Amino acid sequence: xxxxxxxxxxxxxxxxxxxxxxxxxxxxxxxxxxxxxxxxxxxxxxxxxxxxxxxxxxxxxxxxxxxxxxxxxxxxxxxxxxxxxxxxxxxxxxxxxxxxxxxxxxxxxxxxxxxxxxxxxxxxxxxxxxxxxxxxxxxxxxxxxxxxxxxxxxxxxxxxxxxxxxxxxxxxxxxxxxxxxxxxxxxxxxxxxxxxxxxxxxxxxxxxxxxxxxxxxxxxxxxxxxxxxxxxxxxxxxxxxxxxxxxxxxxxxxxxxxxxxxxxxxxxxxxxxxxxxxxxxxxxxxxxxxxxxxxxxxxxxxxxxxxxxxxxxxxxxxxxxxxxxxxxxxxxxxxxxxxxxxxxxxxxxxxxxxxxxxxxxxxxxxxxxxxxxxxxxxxxxxxxxxxxxxxxxxxxxxxxxxxxxxxxxxxxxxxxxxxxxxxxxxxxxxxxxxxxxxxxxxxxxxxxxxxxxxxxxxxxxxxxxxxxxxxxxxx
RNA sequence: CGGGGUAUAGCAAAGUUGGCUAUUGCGCUCGGUUUGGGACCGAGAGGCCGCAGGUUCGAGUCCUGCUACCCCGACCA
Numbered sequence: 001x002x003x004x005x006x007x008x009x010x011x012x013x014x015x016x017x018x019x020x021x022x023x024x025x026x027x028x029x030x031x032x033x034x035x036x037x038x039x040x041x042x043x044x045x046x047x048x049x050x051x052x053x054x055x056x057x058x059x060x061x062x063x064x065x066x067x068x069x070x071x072x073x074x075x076x077x078x079x080x081x082x083x084x085x086x087x088x089x090x091x092x093x094x095x096x097x098x099x100x101x102x103x104x105x106x107x108x109x110x111x112x113x114x115x116x117x118x119x120x121x122x123x124x125x126x127x128x129x130x131x132x133x134x135x136x137x138x139x140x141x142x143x144x145x146x147x148x149x150x151x152x153x154x155x156x157x158x159x160x161x162x163x164x165x166x167x168x169x170x171x172x173x174x175x176x177x178x179x180x181x182x183x184x185x186x187x188x189x190x191x192x193x194x195x196x197x198x199x200x201x202x203x204x205x206x207x208x209x210x211x212x213x214x215x216x217x218x219x220x221x222x223x224x225x226x227x228x229x230x231x232x233x234x235x236x237x238x239x240x241x242x243x244x245x246x247x248x249x250x251x252x253x254x255x256x257x258x259x260x261x262x263x264x265x266x267x268x269x270x271x272x273x274x275x276x277x278x279x280x281x282x283x284x285x286x287x288x289x290x291x292x293x294x295x296x297x298x299x300x301x302x303x304x305x306x307x308x309x310x311x312x313x314x315x316x317x318x319x320x321x322x323x324x325x326x327x328x329x330x331x332x333x334x335x336x337x338x339x340x341x342x343x344x345x346x347x348x349x350x351x352x353x354x355x356x357x358x359x360x361x362x363x364x365x366x367x368x369x370x371x372x373x374x375x376x377x378x379x380x381x382x383x384x385x386x387x388x389x390x391x392x393x394x395x396x397x398x399x400x401x402x403x404x405x406x407x408x409x410x411x412x413x414x415x416x417x418x419x420x421x422x423x424x425x426x427x428x429x430x431x432x433x434x435x436x437x438x439x440x441x442x443x444x445x446x447x448x449x450x451x452x453x454x455x456x457x458x459x460x461x462x463x464x465x466x467x468x469x470x471x472x473x474x475x
Numbered sequence: 476c477g478g479g480g481u482a483u484a485g486c487a488a489a490g491u492u493g494g495c496u497a498u499u500g501c502g503c504u505c506g507g508u509u510u511g512g513g514a515c516c517g518a519g520a521g522g523c524c525g526c527a528g529g530u531u532c533g534a535g536u537c538c539u540g541c542u543a544c545c546c547c548g549a550c551c552a
Binding site for chain 1: 476509510511512513514543544546548549550551552
Protein backbone atom coordinates (compact mmCIF):
# COMPACT_ATOMS: atom_id res chain seq x y z
CA UNK A 1 0.00 0.00 0.00
CA UNK A 2 1.30 3.40 -0.98
CA UNK A 3 2.29 5.23 2.16
CA UNK A 4 0.42 8.42 1.55
CA UNK A 5 -1.97 10.08 3.90
CA UNK A 6 -5.53 10.89 2.94
CA UNK A 7 -4.61 14.58 3.08
CA UNK A 8 -1.85 14.34 0.50
CA UNK A 9 -1.87 15.35 -3.14
CA UNK A 10 -1.95 11.71 -4.15
CA UNK A 11 -5.30 11.24 -2.52
CA UNK A 12 -6.74 9.72 -5.67
CA UNK A 13 -4.04 7.04 -5.65
CA UNK A 14 -4.44 6.46 -1.92
CA UNK A 15 -8.16 5.95 -2.48
CA UNK A 16 -7.65 3.38 -5.24
CA UNK A 17 -5.06 1.58 -3.10
CA UNK A 18 -7.49 1.31 -0.19
CA UNK A 19 -10.26 -0.09 -2.38
CA UNK A 20 -7.88 -2.66 -3.78
CA UNK A 21 -5.95 -3.63 -0.66
CA UNK A 22 -8.98 -3.78 1.58
CA UNK A 23 -10.43 -6.17 -1.00
CA UNK A 24 -13.61 -4.15 -1.44
CA UNK A 25 -13.88 -4.13 -5.24
CA UNK A 26 -12.21 -4.97 -8.52
CA UNK A 27 -12.35 -3.52 -11.98
CA UNK A 28 -14.46 -5.38 -14.50
CA UNK A 29 -14.18 -5.86 -18.26
CA UNK A 30 -16.50 -2.93 -18.82
CA UNK A 31 -15.08 0.51 -18.28
CA UNK A 32 -16.45 2.22 -15.24
CA UNK A 33 -18.16 -0.88 -13.90
CA UNK A 34 -16.86 -2.57 -10.78
CA UNK A 35 -17.07 -5.96 -9.18
CA UNK A 36 -18.06 -5.55 -5.57
CA UNK A 37 -16.17 -8.27 -3.73
CA UNK A 38 -17.48 -10.17 -0.68
CA UNK A 39 -15.88 -7.85 1.89
CA UNK A 40 -17.24 -4.76 0.14
CA UNK A 41 -20.65 -6.27 -0.49
CA UNK A 42 -20.96 -7.29 3.16
CA UNK A 43 -20.58 -3.62 4.09
CA UNK A 44 -23.33 -2.72 1.60
CA UNK A 45 -25.58 -5.37 3.13
CA UNK A 46 -25.27 -3.81 6.59
CA UNK A 47 -26.04 -0.41 5.12
CA UNK A 48 -29.02 -1.84 3.24
CA UNK A 49 -30.42 -3.69 6.23
CA UNK A 50 -30.36 -0.69 8.53
CA UNK A 51 -31.62 1.84 6.01
CA UNK A 52 -34.29 -0.57 4.83
CA UNK A 53 -35.63 -0.90 8.34
CA UNK A 54 -35.69 2.88 8.75
CA UNK A 55 -37.51 3.24 5.43
CA UNK A 56 -40.12 0.71 6.48
CA UNK A 57 -40.60 2.39 9.84
CA UNK A 58 -41.58 5.48 7.86
CA UNK A 59 -44.44 3.53 6.29
CA UNK A 60 -42.77 3.00 2.94
CA UNK A 61 -43.21 -0.34 1.13
CA UNK A 62 -40.69 -2.03 -1.14
CA UNK A 63 -41.41 -2.78 -4.80
CA UNK A 64 -39.49 -3.67 -7.90
CA UNK A 65 -39.89 -1.99 -11.29
CA UNK A 66 -38.24 -3.09 -14.56
CA UNK A 67 -34.71 -2.24 -15.62
CA UNK A 68 -35.87 -1.05 -19.06
CA UNK A 69 -37.74 2.13 -19.79
CA UNK A 70 -39.37 2.63 -23.20
CA UNK A 71 -37.76 5.66 -24.80
CA UNK A 72 -41.10 7.40 -25.23
CA UNK A 73 -41.67 7.33 -21.46
CA UNK A 74 -38.35 8.97 -20.69
CA UNK A 75 -39.13 11.61 -23.31
CA UNK A 76 -42.39 12.52 -21.61
CA UNK A 77 -40.87 14.99 -19.15
CA UNK A 78 -38.67 17.49 -20.99
CA UNK A 79 -36.46 18.82 -18.19
CA UNK A 80 -35.88 15.35 -16.82
CA UNK A 81 -34.97 14.08 -20.28
CA UNK A 82 -32.48 16.87 -20.86
CA UNK A 83 -30.81 16.09 -17.56
CA UNK A 84 -30.43 12.38 -18.17
CA UNK A 85 -30.44 11.74 -21.93
CA UNK A 86 -26.70 12.39 -22.40
CA UNK A 87 -25.77 9.69 -19.91
CA UNK A 88 -28.25 6.96 -20.82
CA UNK A 89 -27.39 3.49 -22.08
CA UNK A 90 -29.85 2.48 -24.80
CA UNK A 91 -30.83 -1.01 -25.90
CA UNK A 92 -31.69 -1.11 -29.62
CA UNK A 93 -31.73 -4.85 -30.26
CA UNK A 94 -33.38 -7.82 -28.58
CA UNK A 95 -33.55 -11.46 -29.59
CA UNK A 96 -31.41 -10.67 -32.61
CA UNK A 97 -33.89 -8.15 -33.99
CA UNK A 98 -33.96 -4.40 -34.01
CA UNK A 99 -36.56 -3.18 -31.52
CA UNK A 100 -39.50 -1.10 -32.72
CA UNK A 101 -38.80 1.26 -29.83
CA UNK A 102 -35.41 1.59 -28.12
CA UNK A 103 -35.27 0.75 -24.41
CA UNK A 104 -33.41 2.94 -21.95
CA UNK A 105 -31.52 1.21 -19.17
CA UNK A 106 -32.87 3.12 -16.17
CA UNK A 107 -30.70 5.98 -14.93
CA UNK A 108 -33.41 6.46 -12.27
CA UNK A 109 -37.01 5.26 -12.20
CA UNK A 110 -39.27 8.32 -11.98
CA UNK A 111 -40.66 7.95 -15.48
CA UNK A 112 -41.45 4.26 -15.50
CA UNK A 113 -42.88 4.34 -11.99
CA UNK A 114 -45.03 7.43 -12.45
CA UNK A 115 -46.52 6.14 -15.67
CA UNK A 116 -47.79 3.24 -13.55
CA UNK A 117 -48.79 5.49 -10.64
CA UNK A 118 -51.33 7.14 -12.92
CA UNK A 119 -53.12 3.76 -12.99
CA UNK A 120 -52.75 3.18 -9.28
CA UNK A 121 -54.03 6.52 -8.10
CA UNK A 122 -57.58 7.76 -8.67
CA UNK A 123 -58.84 9.04 -5.34
CA UNK A 124 -57.48 11.08 -2.45
CA UNK A 125 -58.04 7.82 -0.55
CA UNK A 126 -55.17 6.29 -2.56
CA UNK A 127 -52.81 8.87 -1.08
CA UNK A 128 -50.23 9.09 0.20
CA UNK A 129 -48.50 6.39 -1.83
CA UNK A 130 -45.07 5.56 -0.47
CA UNK A 131 -42.82 3.06 -2.17
CA UNK A 132 -39.12 2.28 -2.38
CA UNK A 133 -36.97 0.04 -4.47
CA UNK A 134 -33.47 -1.38 -4.11
CA UNK A 135 -32.03 -1.57 -7.59
CA UNK A 136 -29.15 -1.00 -9.95
CA UNK A 137 -29.11 2.00 -12.26
CA UNK A 138 -26.81 2.96 -15.13
CA UNK A 139 -25.41 6.37 -15.92
CA UNK A 140 -22.79 6.67 -18.65
CA UNK A 141 -20.42 8.96 -16.77
CA UNK A 142 -17.32 10.21 -18.50
CA UNK A 143 -15.07 9.70 -15.55
CA UNK A 144 -15.48 6.96 -13.00
CA UNK A 145 -13.93 5.79 -9.71
CA UNK A 146 -14.86 2.70 -7.70
CA UNK A 147 -17.83 3.42 -5.41
CA UNK A 148 -17.60 7.21 -5.78
CA UNK A 149 -18.78 7.21 -9.38
CA UNK A 150 -19.40 4.04 -11.36
CA UNK A 151 -21.29 3.46 -14.60
CA UNK A 152 -23.60 1.00 -12.87
CA UNK A 153 -24.37 1.51 -9.22
CA UNK A 154 -26.67 0.13 -6.55
CA UNK A 155 -29.05 2.30 -4.58
CA UNK A 156 -32.43 2.67 -3.05
CA UNK A 157 -34.88 5.10 -4.59
CA UNK A 158 -37.94 6.13 -2.63
CA UNK A 159 -40.93 7.60 -4.42
CA UNK A 160 -43.97 9.10 -2.71
CA UNK A 161 -47.16 10.74 -3.93
CA UNK A 162 -49.23 13.21 -1.91
CA UNK A 163 -52.40 15.25 -2.11
CA UNK A 164 -50.76 18.56 -1.22
CA UNK A 165 -47.44 20.28 -1.67
CA UNK A 166 -47.15 20.61 2.12
CA UNK A 167 -47.52 16.86 2.62
CA UNK A 168 -44.85 16.26 -0.01
CA UNK A 169 -42.56 18.79 1.67
CA UNK A 170 -42.90 16.95 4.98
CA UNK A 171 -41.85 13.74 3.26
CA UNK A 172 -38.87 15.42 1.59
CA UNK A 173 -37.72 16.64 4.99
CA UNK A 174 -38.35 13.27 6.58
CA UNK A 175 -36.19 11.48 3.99
CA UNK A 176 -33.40 14.01 4.37
CA UNK A 177 -33.42 13.67 8.14
CA UNK A 178 -33.46 9.89 7.80
CA UNK A 179 -30.25 10.09 5.77
CA UNK A 180 -28.71 12.57 8.13
CA UNK A 181 -29.50 10.44 11.19
CA UNK A 182 -28.41 7.26 9.44
CA UNK A 183 -25.09 8.83 8.40
CA UNK A 184 -24.44 10.02 11.93
CA UNK A 185 -25.68 7.03 13.95
CA UNK A 186 -24.58 4.23 11.69
CA UNK A 187 -21.64 5.51 9.65
CA UNK A 188 -20.24 8.06 12.12
CA UNK A 189 -20.50 10.65 9.37
CA UNK A 190 -21.48 14.22 10.16
CA UNK A 191 -23.08 15.94 7.17
CA UNK A 192 -24.23 19.42 6.31
CA UNK A 193 -27.78 19.56 5.04
CA UNK A 194 -29.81 22.07 3.12
CA UNK A 195 -31.23 22.99 -0.23
CA UNK A 196 -29.39 22.80 -3.56
CA UNK A 197 -29.05 25.85 -5.75
CA UNK A 198 -31.19 25.90 -8.90
CA UNK A 199 -28.21 24.86 -11.00
CA UNK A 200 -27.66 21.74 -8.86
CA UNK A 201 -31.30 20.76 -8.52
CA UNK A 202 -32.44 17.34 -9.78
CA UNK A 203 -33.70 17.46 -13.37
CA UNK A 204 -37.43 18.14 -13.16
CA UNK A 205 -37.61 18.87 -9.42
CA UNK A 206 -39.05 21.86 -7.60
CA UNK A 207 -36.17 21.74 -5.17
CA UNK A 208 -33.53 19.29 -3.95
CA UNK A 209 -32.31 18.73 -0.41
CA UNK A 210 -28.93 17.13 0.14
CA UNK A 211 -26.52 15.70 2.69
CA UNK A 212 -22.92 16.73 2.07
CA UNK A 213 -19.94 15.07 3.74
CA UNK A 214 -16.37 16.35 3.89
CA UNK A 215 -13.57 14.04 2.73
CA UNK A 216 -10.12 14.15 4.29
CA UNK A 217 -8.64 15.80 1.21
CA UNK A 218 -10.93 18.79 1.71
CA UNK A 219 -13.30 17.93 -1.10
CA UNK A 220 -16.99 17.50 -0.53
CA UNK A 221 -19.25 14.65 -1.49
CA UNK A 222 -23.00 14.43 -1.92
CA UNK A 223 -24.07 11.45 0.16
CA UNK A 224 -27.83 11.35 -0.24
CA UNK A 225 -30.55 13.50 -1.76
CA UNK A 226 -34.26 14.15 -1.39
CA UNK A 227 -36.32 15.92 -4.06
CA UNK A 228 -39.62 17.75 -3.98
CA UNK A 229 -40.88 17.04 -7.49
CA UNK A 230 -43.87 19.35 -7.28
CA UNK A 231 -46.49 18.51 -9.90
CA UNK A 232 -44.04 18.43 -12.80
CA UNK A 233 -44.08 14.69 -13.28
CA UNK A 234 -47.71 14.35 -12.23
CA UNK A 235 -48.63 16.61 -15.15
CA UNK A 236 -46.43 14.74 -17.64
CA UNK A 237 -47.63 11.32 -16.50
CA UNK A 238 -51.22 12.11 -15.58
CA UNK A 239 -50.89 11.27 -11.92
CA UNK A 240 -54.22 12.70 -10.80
CA UNK A 241 -56.81 12.10 -8.08
CA UNK A 242 -60.26 13.30 -7.17
CA UNK A 243 -60.30 15.23 -3.90
CA UNK A 244 -63.10 15.34 -1.29
CA UNK A 245 -64.92 17.94 -3.41
CA UNK A 246 -64.82 15.66 -6.48
CA UNK A 247 -62.30 17.97 -8.14
CA UNK A 248 -59.59 16.28 -10.20
CA UNK A 249 -56.13 17.42 -9.10
CA UNK A 250 -52.55 16.68 -10.02
CA UNK A 251 -50.64 14.92 -7.25
CA UNK A 252 -47.49 16.16 -5.52
CA UNK A 253 -44.49 13.89 -5.59
CA UNK A 254 -41.12 13.26 -3.97
CA UNK A 255 -38.15 11.03 -4.66
CA UNK A 256 -35.07 10.34 -2.57
CA UNK A 257 -32.01 8.11 -2.89
CA UNK A 258 -28.80 6.84 -1.39
CA UNK A 259 -26.27 4.77 -3.34
CA UNK A 260 -23.16 2.61 -3.05
CA UNK A 261 -21.32 5.91 -3.24
CA UNK A 262 -21.87 6.01 0.52
CA UNK A 263 -19.18 3.31 0.83
CA UNK A 264 -16.75 5.57 -0.99
CA UNK A 265 -17.82 8.34 1.35
CA UNK A 266 -16.96 6.21 4.38
CA UNK A 267 -13.53 5.49 2.88
CA UNK A 268 -12.66 9.12 2.14
CA UNK A 269 -14.03 10.40 5.44
CA UNK A 270 -12.62 7.84 7.90
CA UNK A 271 -9.64 6.26 6.11
CA UNK A 272 -6.07 6.88 7.23
CA UNK A 273 -2.49 6.17 6.19
CA UNK A 274 -2.92 2.51 7.14
CA UNK A 275 -6.00 2.08 4.97
CA UNK A 276 -9.67 1.59 5.59
CA UNK A 277 -11.26 2.52 8.91
CA UNK A 278 -14.73 1.07 9.42
CA UNK A 279 -17.32 2.24 11.90
CA UNK A 280 -18.16 -0.91 13.93
CA UNK A 281 -21.79 -0.90 12.81
CA UNK A 282 -20.87 -1.65 9.20
CA UNK A 283 -17.72 -3.71 9.84
CA UNK A 284 -18.11 -7.27 8.46
CA UNK A 285 -15.78 -8.36 11.26
CA UNK A 286 -16.09 -6.19 14.35
CA UNK A 287 -13.47 -8.23 16.18
CA UNK A 288 -10.68 -10.33 14.69
CA UNK A 289 -8.88 -12.89 16.84
CA UNK A 290 -5.22 -13.57 16.04
CA UNK A 291 -3.47 -16.54 17.68
CA UNK A 292 0.29 -16.50 18.31
CA UNK A 293 2.13 -19.69 19.18
CA UNK A 294 5.25 -21.78 18.63
CA UNK A 295 4.53 -25.30 19.77
CA UNK A 296 1.59 -27.59 19.12
CA UNK A 297 0.87 -27.62 22.82
CA UNK A 298 0.63 -23.81 22.84
CA UNK A 299 -1.52 -23.88 19.74
CA UNK A 300 -4.03 -26.21 21.37
CA UNK A 301 -4.35 -24.10 24.49
CA UNK A 302 -4.54 -20.80 22.59
CA UNK A 303 -7.07 -22.08 20.08
CA UNK A 304 -9.23 -23.41 22.91
CA UNK A 305 -9.11 -20.06 24.64
CA UNK A 306 -9.86 -18.09 21.45
CA UNK A 307 -12.74 -20.37 20.50
CA UNK A 308 -14.16 -19.71 23.96
CA UNK A 309 -13.79 -15.96 23.48
CA UNK A 310 -15.39 -16.18 20.03
CA UNK A 311 -18.37 -18.03 21.39
CA UNK A 312 -18.82 -15.65 24.31
CA UNK A 313 -18.67 -12.54 22.11
CA UNK A 314 -20.91 -13.99 19.43
CA UNK A 315 -23.48 -14.66 22.14
CA UNK A 316 -23.53 -10.86 22.53
CA UNK A 317 -24.26 -10.46 18.79
CA UNK A 318 -20.76 -9.27 18.06
CA UNK A 319 -19.36 -10.25 14.66
CA UNK A 320 -16.16 -12.14 15.42
CA UNK A 321 -13.65 -13.62 13.00
CA UNK A 322 -11.08 -16.11 14.27
CA UNK A 323 -8.10 -15.91 11.90
CA UNK A 324 -6.93 -19.53 12.08
CA UNK A 325 -4.69 -19.44 9.01
CA UNK A 326 -1.31 -21.08 9.47
CA UNK A 327 -0.05 -20.03 6.03
CA UNK A 328 0.81 -16.51 7.10
CA UNK A 329 2.56 -15.03 10.11
CA UNK A 330 0.87 -12.98 12.83
CA UNK A 331 2.62 -9.86 11.51
CA UNK A 332 0.99 -10.39 8.14
CA UNK A 333 -2.40 -10.72 9.78
CA UNK A 334 -1.93 -7.55 11.82
CA UNK A 335 -1.35 -5.54 8.67
CA UNK A 336 -4.07 -7.19 6.67
CA UNK A 337 -6.79 -6.50 9.24
CA UNK A 338 -5.59 -2.95 9.67
CA UNK A 339 -5.82 -2.28 5.93
CA UNK A 340 -9.31 -3.76 6.02
CA UNK A 341 -10.36 -1.44 8.80
CA UNK A 342 -11.37 -4.00 11.45
CA UNK A 343 -12.33 -2.01 14.59
CA UNK A 344 -10.85 -4.35 17.23
CA UNK A 345 -8.08 -6.90 17.00
CA UNK A 346 -7.50 -9.31 19.84
CA UNK A 347 -4.15 -11.13 19.95
CA UNK A 348 -3.49 -14.08 22.20
CA UNK A 349 0.03 -15.50 22.60
CA UNK A 350 1.90 -17.50 25.25
CA UNK A 351 2.89 -14.36 27.17
CA UNK A 352 -0.74 -13.22 27.37
CA UNK A 353 -1.99 -16.66 28.24
CA UNK A 354 0.35 -16.84 31.23
CA UNK A 355 -1.36 -13.77 32.68
CA UNK A 356 -4.83 -14.79 31.43
CA UNK A 357 -4.87 -11.66 29.30
CA UNK A 358 -5.24 -10.66 25.67
CA UNK A 359 -3.69 -7.82 23.71
CA UNK A 360 -6.34 -5.51 22.30
CA UNK A 361 -5.63 -3.13 19.43
CA UNK A 362 -8.16 -0.49 18.50
CA UNK A 363 -8.09 0.45 14.81
CA UNK A 364 -8.66 4.06 15.78
CA UNK A 365 -5.86 4.22 18.34
CA UNK A 366 -4.68 2.46 21.46
CA UNK A 367 -3.21 -0.91 22.18
CA UNK A 368 -3.64 -2.36 25.67
CA UNK A 369 -4.04 -5.57 27.65
CA UNK A 370 -7.27 -6.88 29.11
CA UNK A 371 -8.02 -9.85 31.37
CA UNK A 372 -9.81 -12.51 29.32
CA UNK A 373 -12.64 -12.49 31.84
CA UNK A 374 -13.35 -8.81 31.16
CA UNK A 375 -13.87 -9.16 27.42
CA UNK A 376 -17.59 -9.79 27.50
CA UNK A 377 -18.08 -6.57 29.38
CA UNK A 378 -15.41 -4.48 27.66
CA UNK A 379 -15.70 -5.35 23.96
CA UNK A 380 -19.26 -4.03 23.42
CA UNK A 381 -18.24 -0.89 25.27
CA UNK A 382 -15.10 -0.42 23.16
CA UNK A 383 -17.07 -0.92 19.93
CA UNK A 384 -19.44 1.84 21.01
CA UNK A 385 -16.48 4.04 21.88
CA UNK A 386 -14.94 3.54 18.45
CA UNK A 387 -18.23 4.35 16.75
CA UNK A 388 -18.44 7.56 18.84
CA UNK A 389 -14.80 8.48 18.44
CA UNK A 390 -15.00 8.32 14.64
CA UNK A 391 -18.00 10.62 14.70
CA UNK A 392 -16.25 13.02 17.07
CA UNK A 393 -13.13 13.17 14.93
CA UNK A 394 -15.10 13.67 11.73
CA UNK A 395 -17.28 16.31 13.36
CA UNK A 396 -14.24 18.23 14.53
CA UNK A 397 -12.71 17.96 11.06
CA UNK A 398 -15.92 19.28 9.50
CA UNK A 399 -16.04 22.15 11.96
CA UNK A 400 -12.40 23.08 11.48
CA UNK A 401 -12.79 23.01 7.73
CA UNK A 402 -15.88 25.14 7.48
CA UNK A 403 -14.70 28.72 7.05
CA UNK A 404 -16.04 32.09 6.09
CA UNK A 405 -14.82 34.39 3.35
CA UNK A 406 -15.60 37.97 2.46
CA UNK A 407 -14.33 37.97 -1.10
CA UNK A 408 -13.78 35.62 -4.02
CA UNK A 409 -10.00 35.95 -3.63
CA UNK A 410 -10.21 34.92 0.00
CA UNK A 411 -12.40 31.95 -0.86
CA UNK A 412 -10.03 30.72 -3.56
CA UNK A 413 -7.07 31.11 -1.22
CA UNK A 414 -8.75 28.94 1.41
CA UNK A 415 -9.86 26.38 -1.17
CA UNK A 416 -6.35 26.12 -2.60
CA UNK A 417 -4.65 25.86 0.76
CA UNK A 418 -7.12 23.88 2.86
CA UNK A 419 -10.28 22.97 0.98
CA UNK A 420 -13.45 22.40 2.97
CA UNK A 421 -16.65 24.40 3.05
CA UNK A 422 -16.70 28.16 2.63
CA UNK A 423 -19.73 29.86 4.13
CA UNK A 424 -20.59 33.14 2.41
CA UNK A 425 -23.48 35.59 2.00
CA UNK A 426 -24.96 35.07 -1.47
CA UNK A 427 -27.27 37.03 -3.75
CA UNK A 428 -25.93 35.89 -7.10
CA UNK A 429 -27.78 34.60 -10.14
CA UNK A 430 -27.43 31.19 -11.81
CA UNK A 431 -25.03 32.79 -14.31
CA UNK A 432 -22.90 34.28 -11.55
CA UNK A 433 -22.78 30.90 -9.81
CA UNK A 434 -21.62 29.31 -13.08
CA UNK A 435 -18.97 31.99 -13.44
CA UNK A 436 -17.59 31.20 -9.99
CA UNK A 437 -17.57 27.50 -10.86
CA UNK A 438 -15.67 28.15 -14.09
CA UNK A 439 -13.09 30.26 -12.30
CA UNK A 440 -12.67 28.34 -9.06
CA UNK A 441 -14.12 24.84 -9.61
CA UNK A 442 -16.22 25.44 -6.52
CA UNK A 443 -20.00 25.07 -6.52
CA UNK A 444 -22.74 25.93 -4.08
CA UNK A 445 -23.13 22.69 -2.17
CA UNK A 446 -25.99 23.83 0.01
CA UNK A 447 -28.04 26.89 0.81
CA UNK A 448 -28.14 27.38 4.57
CA UNK A 449 -31.70 26.75 5.76
CA UNK A 450 -31.17 29.38 8.45
CA UNK A 451 -31.53 32.94 7.14
CA UNK A 452 -29.44 35.72 8.59
CA UNK A 453 -31.34 38.08 10.88
CA UNK A 454 -29.26 41.05 9.77
CA UNK A 455 -28.72 42.26 6.23
CA UNK A 456 -25.48 41.01 4.68
CA UNK A 457 -23.55 41.91 1.55
CA UNK A 458 -23.11 39.16 -1.05
CA UNK A 459 -19.42 38.19 -1.12
CA UNK A 460 -19.42 38.19 -4.92
CA UNK A 461 -21.94 40.76 -6.14
CA UNK A 462 -22.08 43.08 -3.15
CA UNK A 463 -25.87 42.99 -3.28
CA UNK A 464 -27.83 42.87 -0.04
CA UNK A 465 -28.99 39.44 1.13
CA UNK A 466 -30.05 37.36 4.11
CA UNK A 467 -29.04 34.08 2.45
CA UNK A 468 -25.93 32.15 3.36
CA UNK A 469 -24.52 29.39 1.18
CA UNK A 470 -21.71 26.87 1.46
CA UNK A 471 -19.30 26.69 -1.45
CA UNK A 472 -16.86 23.79 -1.88
CA UNK A 473 -15.00 21.78 -4.45
CA UNK A 474 -16.83 18.51 -4.84
CA UNK A 475 -16.40 14.98 -6.08
C1' C B 476 -15.02 14.95 -26.10
C1' G B 477 -10.07 18.06 -25.55
C1' G B 478 -4.80 17.72 -23.30
C1' G B 479 -0.99 14.25 -21.38
C1' G B 480 0.70 9.21 -20.52
C1' U B 481 1.04 3.75 -20.51
C1' A B 482 0.43 -1.17 -22.78
C1' U B 483 5.99 -7.25 -21.41
C1' A B 484 3.35 -13.69 -16.30
C1' G B 485 -1.97 -12.56 -11.34
C1' C B 486 0.66 -7.58 -9.72
C1' A B 487 4.96 -4.05 -10.21
C1' A B 488 8.83 -3.27 -13.37
C1' A B 489 13.90 -4.12 -16.57
C1' G B 490 14.98 -5.21 -21.48
C1' U B 491 21.35 -1.00 -24.65
C1' U B 492 22.56 1.52 -31.60
C1' G B 493 17.25 -4.58 -33.81
C1' G B 494 20.84 -10.41 -32.42
C1' C B 495 21.20 -16.36 -29.37
C1' U B 496 16.44 -20.10 -24.79
C1' A B 497 12.64 -12.72 -22.75
C1' U B 498 14.73 -11.04 -17.21
C1' U B 499 13.89 -9.41 -11.91
C1' G B 500 10.90 -8.67 -7.47
C1' C B 501 6.12 -9.65 -5.19
C1' G B 502 2.35 -13.29 -5.43
C1' C B 503 1.28 -18.73 -6.59
C1' U B 504 2.63 -24.51 -5.97
C1' C B 505 5.78 -28.25 -3.31
C1' G B 506 9.43 -29.44 0.76
C1' G B 507 11.79 -27.82 5.16
C1' U B 508 12.92 -24.23 8.97
C1' U B 509 9.93 -20.25 11.20
C1' U B 510 5.71 -17.53 13.78
C1' G B 511 4.54 -11.06 19.56
C1' G B 512 4.27 -6.00 13.33
C1' G B 513 3.91 -7.67 6.09
C1' A B 514 9.60 -14.57 7.79
C1' C B 515 13.75 -17.51 5.46
C1' C B 516 16.14 -21.37 2.37
C1' G B 517 15.63 -24.74 -1.66
C1' A B 518 12.86 -26.63 -5.85
C1' G B 519 8.90 -25.52 -9.41
C1' A B 520 4.62 -23.70 -12.37
C1' G B 521 3.25 -19.56 -14.99
C1' G B 522 4.35 -15.38 -21.53
C1' C B 523 0.04 -14.41 -28.56
C1' C B 524 5.80 -8.88 -25.16
C1' G B 525 -2.31 -4.99 -26.27
C1' C B 526 -4.22 -6.08 -31.64
C1' A B 527 -3.37 -5.85 -37.11
C1' G B 528 -0.15 -4.78 -40.90
C1' G B 529 4.82 -3.28 -42.65
C1' U B 530 10.48 -2.89 -42.89
C1' U B 531 14.39 -6.75 -42.12
C1' C B 532 18.29 -12.64 -42.80
C1' G B 533 16.27 -11.56 -37.84
C1' A B 534 11.32 -7.26 -34.25
C1' G B 535 9.57 -6.85 -27.17
C1' U B 536 12.94 -3.20 -29.62
C1' C B 537 12.04 0.45 -35.91
C1' C B 538 7.47 2.33 -39.03
C1' U B 539 1.92 2.77 -39.88
C1' G B 540 -2.94 2.01 -38.26
C1' C B 541 -6.23 0.43 -34.51
C1' U B 542 -7.81 -0.75 -29.52
C1' A B 543 -7.79 -0.58 -24.31
C1' C B 544 -6.60 1.54 -19.78
C1' C B 545 -4.62 5.51 -16.49
C1' C B 546 -3.99 10.83 -15.19
C1' C B 547 -5.77 16.21 -15.87
C1' G B 548 -10.31 18.98 -17.59
C1' A B 549 -15.76 19.42 -19.23
C1' C B 550 -20.56 15.96 -17.49
C1' C B 551 -22.36 13.72 -12.90
C1' A B 552 -25.12 10.40 -7.21
